[in-house]
Amino acid sequence: MAYITPIHRPSGIRLALKLNLIDPDSESLVVAKFNRIETYQIGGSGAILNLVGSHLVYGRIVVLNKFRPADSLVDHIFVGTDTGHFFTASWNSNTQQLDTVFKLQDLADRTAREVQSGERSLVDPLNEFMLLEIYEGILTTIPLVQWGLKGVEKGIQTKRSVLDEVAWSRIPEFNVKSAAFSQRPRGRGAKPEVALLWEDYEGNARMRFREIHYQSRAKDTDVAVEYRDSENQRDTADLDVGASHLIPVPNRPYGIIVLAETKVSWFDDGPTAKDHIEALPHATIWTSWARIDNLRYVLADEFGKLYSLNLHLDREGLVDEMEVEELGTTSQAACLVYLSDDLLFVGSHHGDSQVVRITDGTIEIIQTIASLSPILDFTVMDMGNRSGDGPANEFSTGQARIVTGSGAWQDGSIRSVRSGVGVKELGLLPDLENTTAIFSLRLDPSQPKVNAILLSFTDESRLLQFDSSGAVEELDAGMALDSQTLLARNIHQSSQLQLLQVTQKSVIIRSLVSNSNPVVWNADNGVDIIAATANDERLVICLGGNVLQVFNFQDGIKPQRHLAPPNYQISCIALSSIPSLSEMLFVGFWNSGVEEESEIGVIRLSTGEWKPIRSTESGEERALPRSILISTVSKVNDSPILFAALADGHVATYEIGENGNLKLAMKTVLGTRQAELTELTYPDGQLKSIFVASEHSSLIYEEQGRLTFSAVDTEQVNCVCPFDSEAFPNSVIFATSDDIKIAQIDYERTTHVQPLQIGETARRLVYSRALKVFGIGTIARSIQDGAEISRSSFKVVEEVMFKEVASYELKNDELIESVLRTELDDGYGSMEERFIVGTSFVEDDTVDEFRGRIIIFELTADQTLRPILQHSIKGACRCLGMVDGKIVAAMNKTVAIFSYDFSSGRTPGLTKLATYRTSTMPISMCITGDTIAVADLMKSVSILQYKSQDKSTVGKHSLTEIARHYQTLWGTAVCQVGPHSWLESDAEGNLLVLSRNLEGATADDLRRLQVDSEFCIGELVNRMQSIDVETSADSPVVPKALLATREGSLYLFGLIADNKRDLLMNLQDILAESVKSLGDIDFKGYRAFRNDVRMEEEPRRFVDGELIERFLDSPPEVQQQCVDALNRGGQSVTVTDVRDIVDHLRRLH
Template identity: 30%
Template sequence: MAYFAPIHRPTSVRHSLTARFTSETEDDLIIAITNRLEVWRVTHDGAVFLHSRAINGTISTLSKLRPKDARRDMLFIGTDMNSYITVWWDDATKQIETPEVIQENFPDFVRASESTDRALVDQDGKFIAMLLWEGVISISRMEDRPKARKGPKSLRFLGQSRISELYVKSACFLPSITGPRIAFLHQKQHDWEEAQISIYPITSDDKHSEPSDFSPKVREHMFTPKDHLTSILIPIPSEFDENNRYHVRRATAAASRAYLGGLVAVGETTVIYMDGLNFEQVQAFLPEATLFTTWVQVDNRTYILGDDYGYLHVLRLVTEGTWVTRIEVAKFSQQISRASTLSYLGNGLLYLGSHYADSQLLRLDFNKLELEVLTAPNSFANNAPILDFALMDMGIRSRENAHRPDFSTGQARIVAGSGIWSDGSLRSIRSGVGADIVGVLDDFKDVSRMFALRFEGAEKVNMVAVSSLTDTRVFEFGIDGSIEELDFLPSLDFSQSSLVIRDVRDNQTLQVTASSATLRHKSSGEITKSWSPEGGSLISNASANDSYALIVVDGTKLISLDLNNQLAVAAKEAEPSADGTEDEVTCLATSHSFPSIGIVALWKSGTISLVNLTTMRISATFTIPKSEDSIAVPRDAALVQIHKENEGNPSLIVAMDDGAVVVFSISLADYSVSSMITVVLGSREGQLYVLPREEDGTNRVLVASDLPSLIHSETPSRHIFSATTFEDVTSVVPFDSDAFPESLIIAANGQLLIGTIDDQRQTHVKTLPLKKTVRRLAYLPSQQAFILACLSKKLVNNEEVVESSLQLVDEIMFRPLGDPLLLEHKSHSQIPESLDILEFYDSIDGKVERLVVGTSYIESGSIETEASGTLTVFGIDEKKNVFPLVTWQTPSAISSVKVKDNLIFVGVVSGIRVFKYTETSPTTGHLEKVASKSSILSPTSLDVCGDIVGVSDLTKSAFFFRFNTENSEAFELIGQHRFNLWPTALACVAPHTWLQADSQGNVIVFNIEKQEKQKNIAERLALPTVEYISAVNIGEQVNTLRPLDITPEAGKLLGSQAIMTTAEGGVYLFGILAPEYRDTLIHLQERITQHIKTLGDLSFAEYRAFRDAIYTEKEPQSFVVGEQLERFLEMSETMQEVVCEGLPISVANARNVIRSLKYMH
């Protein structure tokens, strides 16, 4: 029984359009992302999110219908399940409704279209032509509903016709006054690039109710462009001109004119306009050759084209009246994301949806051919396609078996290689919480600390004091949200930098500066008490709560001031070190949760102590564990109640100067430590800011570091390190005011910002553009770095040149380490196909890590050795440079590599090879071939678990072998999955349990326990076939999956787990459900499905069922879909009771189980 749920939903955008969908007067932007439809309202500056709706099917086509008598558009949506629906916006319910559902089914002998599914709509919004299968066109027509029935119009299917144009590149409707016509851009042969344009009428009768037969005798025109790479047809609307109302065929070519209203054929080097009536042509040559991918209309004469290199072009039809005289094509200067779809929003705004990079909002200047990338919503960020990823445990930098945290705790980090070519990037993906900036207060540099204050008699804070290096400034917040800087405040001295400012009892304000600690009355400013260090010493640091101020003088002398007793002093000199010198205080803090306890950390000893602020006696001392190469010391600390008092002990949080954050769970009764967590949140020290929760007495702690995080509680005794989007923070103060409730004042990037943090779980993605494809990557704990195998493309003398390289980057900020190493052989570049880490122990260096890289040659035919791939083992020197130790050339490309101990299993065309690696010196290695197996035609992925080797064959499915080098036949076949799939990834996720994904979105689970227990030949022959025990279709191609090394815990819902990433940018959690929950959750999922209304009522079971070209299941097999299960939490309590009726689980238990599963992703 298996489970999967999205960690991060897919982000690739392949379809978009603008339509009058929710309003008759304003345009909406409609975006299709895998199986979700999003509606955005177009504004002057961009777009605002309005609505989202999921559909049971991957959206393959999106069009709009606009009947003549309608004021708003309908949408026509097609899915990969050959289901097609029309949808419209219901003003009463504020929901998307579905009036029409069409199911297209064809016999098995009909071949699906090899190009993208197309649904073409004519200009009048009456006819739809669908090209779903090669050589077949389906035609439908909009019909008026009877007057008695309200609502949108319905579709009437006219029929299907055979067409002789098999390989259609593009198609479009032509403007016509006599009846609908369509143009096909096609090629005759699949493997021969050419272009031909054919024009046909859609219907055969005057009433336009019968489809045309599309025979050569009804073909109106055929034309062959000289540019064989012509790939796009753009329909051009016609315009009525009273002065030229009749089209006349000219007697000579010189006198002929092309009227506005036809099509534009876009090629690699030429653009051709063809009149739709007389078929006259106007041709233009492009300034430079390029490959166009998509287009959008601005007006009848202006169009925007997107190319394969990330540039936009403007195409203009220059006319004299309605006659087209010439075509102009010009390129915008800036390079942007490669466009998969374009939607013009008006007023120079353009939406660019991309499959290869972030989607963008652009402002275009057509005169200067310049563009501006506008700030877009976070949801426009795109991770697709994720080619590979690595898991980084932020708490444990070793590969030894240990307890690994769940991804949802924020202690694990996914680093993914996303995008293609110039859109390539690294993406850091972490579990996080919502964090928003709601206002900008002022530009303010050099902020050191901030403090929230309130006027006398105010219930909530209404002032913020900002301390810089030289002075202190105060801002007042009005109830209406107005903000004013104060020139004077009686209770504060503005002329000095402040270490502490705090409201205390009896309407007093405490201000601590470098020279003194002073209590002043709020309204009169009268000094009620002041304290200064003796002998002209300076106050180095200070912290205060409601009862005490803890101060350090000259870096060594600790002072406790009792704020409730007229600053009564209790002092303690720092303990001398072993060499007789005083130990300097590195940081100190007071606790708001425990007012009588202070925290003090010392420099030389590296210890952190809890002190009693009444007596200044040390209550407990803790030593921070250190690694052999670490000399980090504490730089900030906090003692807080993260969990509710009855759910967990207080937490002592310590920020180290190497970027690590250590969390102790301690008992204040005997100061014993029940647990300790170390998490790496940066390469430098972080600052801790306590954010109290008044309603339940708990606290959250914001860590301002390279990887800003919020430490909080989600379940009892469980610390969550959620990522936030607050970057470059220098100071934070909680600010719960009337105008900005439950807010924060944040000093960051030279500005004062007003922000909020909520507990809504979301995934945070941090992007580092690389301008190259990250094809493979791996994590090196000992180097505290990632190794990237990259591809880049550039033009040299108008010829594309591909380079591949290896580059080491640091684990936190991805800064390059050392020099990149080009992967080439005899001046020919190699493609890095696979990458793994080899570890062994050396008597001198201890544990050593080596890189194992399998490659293929880009131009293998021109290489003298006729080798097609190499297996290379690389080392890393002291300067972080990668260097080769040994190389083995293979006659075929290496598609996959897996390291097991000192053995390297290699997948090559026609089989598996096994090499043994030994190292003769720190700079040389040796590879010895020890075994091979030649029954695999094309291995795409392989994994090793114990003595079992699993291999995915591109033309078949999974093979399982027992490997034993002591036998003459090292590989013994113990099982095979006898399906013809296109597998993309395979991994062992648990003993006897294997997970495989294929290109059609299927994820299947094998259990080979019976095959592993075979004892003799008879048993082996009796169990040759392996059947899957669980199967589901996730609607996306999984490119990579990695098992998680998580220690099983008793009573845990999910046992073994894995992370899956997809070509659409999705990240998914896979898990094996505990046996006691399996049947119950399957039945609960079935009940939930019965009571959920989906768009078009498309079947959830069919959408999630396993399917390939030959066989299709009726429903997912023994698989629980997390998103579907979580719909239970959205139901009313009454509906929940209906769902659970008759099931062996109560409503309360069902909610708890589903929430627990949700917390895991």
């Protein structure tokens, strides 16, 4: 049973439009990111574009348009998906969300051929008709009903507009490149005209004008539409071969502009039949355009350049000159939208989307919307443990640092992606090692903010003061600095600001107003203070592990002694600042007399009553509490929560009831050792969070009524404290093993992307932990003498700042196909890090039609790339891998095993040991042990086994097919997810889990891979990578692989535990019915397997994590309904049980 959930959602933008969606007086930008619609408010405070809504659509969005219904004061959007579902949506001002208004009938036609140049929709100037082109030679016409216009103008509630009946019409024009409605005002009774730019069978560009004749349904007639030749038809034989776009001119001079590769043309669509043609300075390929006003346009080409197109008119109001000027370079535009005030939105699928300002013939980038699309390759740098050497914890997949090769051509980049709580470093205090605790202090009573920190070490303390500019001065007086500090804070006594300091031997209270001597209490000789806690009223210290001393500040230092019961040893203590709990002391301890039980207890300070709280989980091994803290962590629910950091790396949360009763709510593993807990309060004074300092630092905060644990995007933290100073407002200070850092921490988890623009396509990517570098195979594109030239190179960049270390350029017309990092013999008996590169030649003048090379590189001590072996092969080297110390190369139709040896002295060479011939062409390869899984271009997956009887003899090696998936499937990637199971993706966006039936009765059963699970992800998966993560025994899902797609998505794939399969499958079915997406499209049909051969009705043994996680976002009544339905189906769970399981799943990513 399989499980998949997104780590990073699609980010490439192909469609965008500007409209009055939210308010008649304000404009919005709506963009389509594969299967999501995002709404941005234009202008306002902060950035130019501010995200106000994101909505999931069950389908790839291929059509996005706007129209204004007659009874509406705002625009509606029209959305179409690749599966033939079309609907309209409008903004709901009450819920601040998009609502589905009208759902069109399913327009899918499996017998028709999809358009080759992309689906499109047009709305005529009078808002009467919408035109759809989704199949070749067929135009779909949708009338826009115009009811109730006068009523809206008078403020009268009228009948809501809908789309009228759909009509289809066949046209002889195939391969339509572009279409546009004529904007010229038409007389009474005249029909709307549409211009079609198409390519005939000889490759010539043609343009034809057609009139729409629509007949609505009547008593005796059906709805029908016909596209007739316009009376203004004209000859367009002189159109350029590369004509690609039509631009309608909405006002005088009207007409149609045609964009082509070498010229720009204007054609009058009126009776004059005049035209004007302007040659371009150089040839280019257009991708998009936007209108500034009637005579000014912005054009974008495939090379990321923006141009201005200005129309100049003669005395008759007709075009007599068209001026095209280059403005500058942006990301390659998939769509352009002119916002206002010279601001232009550039939506890109090959790079970051941008908002640019056009001024004086140049452009300035104002805002950037990051994008990972397309992800061509990726590597996992670490699984949340930074060094990559330590054990991966249960939720390490949600903290993994993934480095992707993203973008294309001039927008190519490598990007470090980590999901977590962001940290913005503001300052660094170096050479302060082994800090055990940090305390922020206010030394100036006249200032409202803190201005100093006290650093505690094992045998001393250091006091640092900050001025308003951030300058640091170390003070050598004013506090006890010759010993370790356990606690330091400001207190108020007798209306005076004072300093409280607790060391291992004494308690010191010092006034900051008067020069009076400090008040000091010293512990008895031979007894150390091991823990201390304080609130605004009192201080409690622990002496020797079993004696508690309580100091009330209003009484001065007059301790009250409280003895712990026999055999109880105290490990940590905590007071609360919450008024209802201020009389209670919470204690972590272990009982050395009863099998060394670890517990948490409560002492009521007014009476001395001791109340140990026993764990209700019998038989569970309980770790010692090392740090406890009480907080509300909510601005909605004031119920206090006790957090306990245990010695084994778990953090336990307890609900605190009346009289201090504790109820265990949950236990979460956040590391392998004890953590330190610190409460952080944000500027509003209400929102709080808990910082967990450990080797996997985390932030605990409230999200939608529940506690959320998120990784903090920083290295190992020993301790932390809030530091809201004048120089560094709303900041924190945390200590690592080497230094002290000042930083600001985000309120919640987000995905953090660190880019390195390389200006080339990063096609292949590997990471070397030993060398601390990345190896990148790139492809650069340039124009020389009007011809497009591609060059490949292999680069090495360092792991922190992605700075280029070395580069090696390949031959002309040679492209990088694959890159591998491995260890090989250096000829002296040692294993050294090497990079292996597989290539192909695009053009070849030799007899062989295909050629390639295998090149092995060494990164030398002087940081240069030295090729130590170059081996020519017949065919492109598509994939590389290692098996039993041998190199595996997947070529055009062959998988071959090569040995790397020094048979001829000190010169290394490759010797072919065994081969296997694939069905068509290997696309992807996964190797585990001696098993090789090969994804074929057309024939799915084959499983090969490598056997070697003699490591040095050529004839003793074999590569044998042991299993195969016999269906026709256009594979794109494969990886192993179990001992005998593999995950495969195909070009249609499907995922399949294939497994061997080792208990088959016949040899054919053993050779046949069976389908365990199948699911339509909808996106083309470019790369997969297996991961190995140890999880707890009760984990509902075991992460197995990471996936990267063409749309910029990253997915986590896992296998569901046996005892959770029925629960999650049933929950998915229930949520599919109760939780709807925009457009009310059926979930099961959307996620069902489909290709040209077969189409299923629902996914098979596959759970969509994105849908499951929507349970947490549902209202309480919906959650209860889902749980009731589960229990009626045979489960026995509560809402809390399901929420805990789903919250566990969410924290996996």
